[in-house]
Amino acid sequence: MRWIIPCDLNYYDAINAFASLKTIDWRQNNRYAVGDTVFIYASAPYQKIMFKTKVLAVDLLYEDTIDDFTFWKVPVDEREKEKRKSRRYVRLQLIKFLECDDLGLESLLKQGLKKAPQGAVKCQNDKLQLGEYIEKYFAQDTLDDKLDVIEEDNYYEGNSVEVQLNRYERSVEAREKCIEFHGCHCKICGFDFEEVYGDAGRGFIHVHHIVPISEVKEEYLVNYKKDLIPVCPNCHAIIHRRKKPYTVQEVKQLLQNRK
Structure with missing residues (x-):
């Protein structure tokens, strides 16, 4: 299964989090499965899909999650920390980082996306095959100077x-x-x-x-x-x-x- 989830880089520095940790534990609001592909959409001002990740684990407890508080740009208060302890998490491993205008919101809307993602969106088995469109750009040979590319075949x-x-x-x-x-x-x-x-x-x-x-x-x-x-x-x-x-x-x- 392929998914799109949103991320506000103004609140959470996913770029440096992936560069440092390689994996991120994300709040789990959907029925992900190990091996699923998750594309991360960076909201305004970026408004484009910038990350391809793979699900490594699901249903993680808070105490099992990776410490990434240093990458939160907005302070997390004690009340929010207590809420997080009751949630389940999915572990995402970075496969590729990409900045591409063809993965911007305008292009995604033309390919069948209904609106800017506010939550998890399935992008497989739809009539316009949005997942295949996105995958095409991540499959291209590109160089980026911010994050390493991880070869998928060695990790599952x-x-x-x-x-x-x-x-x-x-x-x-x-x-x-x-x-x-x-x-x-x-x-x-x-x-x-x-x-x-x-x-x-x-x-x-x-x-x-x-x-x-x-x-x-x-x-x-x-x-x-x-x-x-x-x-x-x-x-x-x-x-x-x-x-x-x-x-x-x-x-x-x-x-x-x-x-």
């Missing part, structure tokens, strides 16, 4: 994906233990959010999985001392800048080479 292995999510990424306790053990500063560059931003930065840091997700097996039990490490968003983004992630030592060496 049925149950192994579910095992990775359920067994490895869900442990909030392991994340907290990692920070408690290593400290709440970047272990690569030393950046400390609280030191720079005061109370607003207290307790904030990304946690990187040293063991690649693709290597995690069903019986794997995460070791928060050896398998997880706190890193700042910048270093985390560089780690995942290439298909085979840089190691922590490699990123440290990149910093040393610049001195």
Whole structure:
């Protein structure tokens, strides 16, 4: 199944979120299935489809979701945070980022879209085949200088994906233990959010999985001392800048080479 969902980039920085995290957990309001394609429509002032993503997991609990609060441009208050805890989420992996006028609202309306998306829209099995029209442009060979293109064929292995999510990424306790053990500063560059931003930065840091997700097996039990490490968003983004992630030592060496 193919879907279109809206995103307001004025409120949520999806471009940098995908560049840093590669996957985003989205509020689940529809019956998505693992393997579905989800096109993300950027609302005004962009008014075009800019992202192609693939559903990796559905029905995720809040405590299983990826921490992406740093990419929200509008502060999220405590009331909203409490609401989010009761919702279910779908995990979307970026396949391709594209800026193309032919995927703008005017062109989409000519292809059968009724109005600018306000919620999830199915775009498959319709008379005008809107999904095929959109797919045609994402299938073209293009270069973009903002996000890496992910090769789809290497990422979907049925149950192994579910095992990775359920067994490895869900442990909030392991994340907290990692920070408690290593400290709440970047272990690569030393950046400390609280030191720079005061109370607003207290307790904030990304946690990187040293063991690649693709290597995690069903019986794997995460070791928060050896398998997880706190890193700042910048270093985390560089780690995942290439298909085979840089190691922590490699990123440290990149910093040393610049001195």
